[in-house]
Amino acid sequence: MTESFPRLHARTRRFTLGVPRAFTISPEGDRAIFLRTRSGTDPVTCLWELDVAAGTERLVVDPLVLGAADEDLPPEERARRERSRESAGGVVAYATDQRARLAAFALSGELYLADLAEGDVRVLPAAGPVIDPRLDPSGARVAYVTGGALHVLDIATGTDTTLAAPDGDEVTYGLAEFVAAEEMDRMRGYWWSPSGDALLVARVDESPVALWHIADPANPDRPAVAQRYPAAGTANAEVTLFVLGLDGSRVAVPYEQEYLVTAAWDAHGPMIVTLSRDQRTMRLLSVDPAGGGTSLVREDTDPAWVDIVTGVPAHLTDGTLVWVADADGGHRLVIGSEPVTPPSLQVRAVLDVDGDTVLFQASGGEPAEIHLWAYAGGVISPLTTEPGVHTGRRAAGVTVIARQSLDTEGTSITVVRPDGSSAPVRSVAERPPLEPRVSLVRAGSRGLSAAVLLPSWHVPGSAPLPVLMDPYGGPHAQRVLTSRRMFLESQWWAEQGFAVIVAEGRGTPGRGPAYEREMLHDFTVSLDDQVDALQGVAALHGDDLDLSRVAIRGWSFGGYLAALAVLRRPDVFHAAVAGAPVTDWRLYDTCYTERFLGHPDEGRYEASSLLGDAEKLERPLLLIHGLADDNVVAAHTLRLSSALLAAGRPHTVLPLSGVTHMTPQEVVAENLLLLQLDFLKKALGPEAFGR
Helix, strand or coil: CCCCCCHHHHCCCCCCCCCCCCEEECCCCCEEEEEEEEECCCCCEEEEEEEEECEEECCCCCCCCHHCCCCCCHHHHHHHHHHCCCCCCCCCCCCCCCCCCCCEEECCCCCEEEECCCCCEEECCCCCCCCCEEEECCEEEEEECCCEEEEEECCCCCCEEEECCCCCCEECCCCCHHHHHCCCEEECCCEEEECCEEEEEEEEECCCEEEECCCCCCCCCCCCCEEEEEEEECCCCCCEEEEECCCCEEEEEECCEEEEEEEEEECCEEEEEEEEECCCCCEEEEEEECCEEEEEEEEEECCCCCCCCCCEECCCCCEECCCCCCCEEEEEEEECCCCCCCCCEEEEEEEEEEECCCEEEEECCCCEEEEEEECCEEEEEECCCCEEEECCCCECEEEEEEECCCCCCCCEEEEECCCCCEECCCCCCCCHHHCCCEEEEEEECCCCEEEEECCCCCCCCCCCCHHHECCCCCCCCCCCCCHHHHHHHHHHHHHCCCEEECCCCCCCCCCCCHHHHCCCCCCCCCCCCCCHHHHHHHHHHHHHHEEEEEEEEEHHHHHHHHHHHHHHHHCCCEEEECCCCCCHHHHHHHHHHHHHHCCHHHCCHHHCHHHHHHCCCCCCCCEEEEECCCCCCCCCHHHHHHHHHCCCCCEEEECCCCCCCCCCCCHHHHHHHHHHHHHHHHHHHHCCCCC
């Protein structure tokens, strides 16, 4: 019996299992270490090594062989995986020494070391459940966090030293706080020195942060889980920095601004990036590891916000700074103090610095495409030109290129050697049982990026179809990309009888800083753009769209947008499914919300929140929320439901017991699609789905 798309989509974690990822290229360029599950339905991730010259691979670590496939994760690791949206298990992260001869990783809280040269894998003694193990550059020691304390283990002698222990009930060393992991892409809290005799370590004190409780109503015998959550306008965790020496020295590294964005420590010394609470000023500081003093390297300001870009700061071999900053209307690569990319090329991230070559991601004239570029010797050059979404790594002249596109299935991985020859890295991802039929268009008065998907059985112009808007719609994220995987679920909805539209509004990346900042102080512009996109697509596909039956669905910001649509534009939208919606922006976190809406006391939150619109509801609305969600907590849906009840407005609520923001559970994810389909068909009228 053929497995249904909803079931396979859930089992394969949206067809991501089996795709090679997390590459590390050895300094000699002879090997590449990476992660991959053994099949497209196997959630247990293994560690592999590729021989670059031969193009052959070997399995280094299989958690099943180690007897660690059934994971018992410490709470801190579960939180890390939720923040990073990690849905697989097994070896989901690893760290190598400088020569990439050893790899350290954690499984079920145990500390493991893999000798990549000998193929030996062994458990190392640890003081408790292990979080984020990282080898020093020489490979002689491994640092890790347990119980909020930072430890260093000497591999040869087995001596375990506690470098820093919590000095308060809410204090940890070496871990990222909630907003750093959720909103700044910083998943770590310590950095080794190149010499391996010291570490730059973050101390996090969460005692100022409001204490919330995540209850499990389906299991009343279990106590609620206490969580420190920095809601907009409230206190953040206090993050301080120290240089901790293996000799027991402890040097404070003071800085003035609210947020520690990231840190780096290379041959040119430690550097930190900090950000003001209003996010309009970012500072890059060099650090004196002996005395702890800092020196300002550069300061970036913006009247709206300064963007956080991954991969910087970095240095060329002579110490020249590698940075990304906004200048002349573009996100630009900066070498030293000079922008080296044109304003028309929107730099998204720096992926690697290999000697004097910088590998970076950027979008040119088409925001739906993301390409790889290289800067070297004062020249920028594209490494990818065919339409698609690309990422990669580079070291020792070897480049790993991952590509997704609309004309190929899945993700293709290619290793390009210094001489230009290449070898593929095998993907074992499952083949989706449907093929997206995507038409990318510019729609509406603003020329919005949109994708239109029709059923495979539909003859264009033969009959109008009910419409399903399927957006995310929020800032700093994209759905309309030249990648088949982005539209698999949307095509499934099309096969159920919908004309599906996925539209990006103002605030989404790829078009430059000014376009992204059009959402400043007002999230509701995203609704205006969905209406504009719908009308624009209707002008192009008028005979295929039934505008008297328009539904909208979404998750997270998309859930907020779906609920907003039926509350404020019932003349356009006739039914909505809102999954994990933010309904009151005062209940979302400081870093994200204040970036766009400012401080709550400035008076902009009510206009973008939903609770005051409850009495306006006149269309069918299904609210879905995981009760274990620690990002968009279930209070968002429950408060909107209470407001709707008080206003006498019928609505439907589907609570998901034990489910977080990710909904990774296979049965839950499958049935969620089917229940949404049933709701929308009933809401729009079954007669609209005659086929």
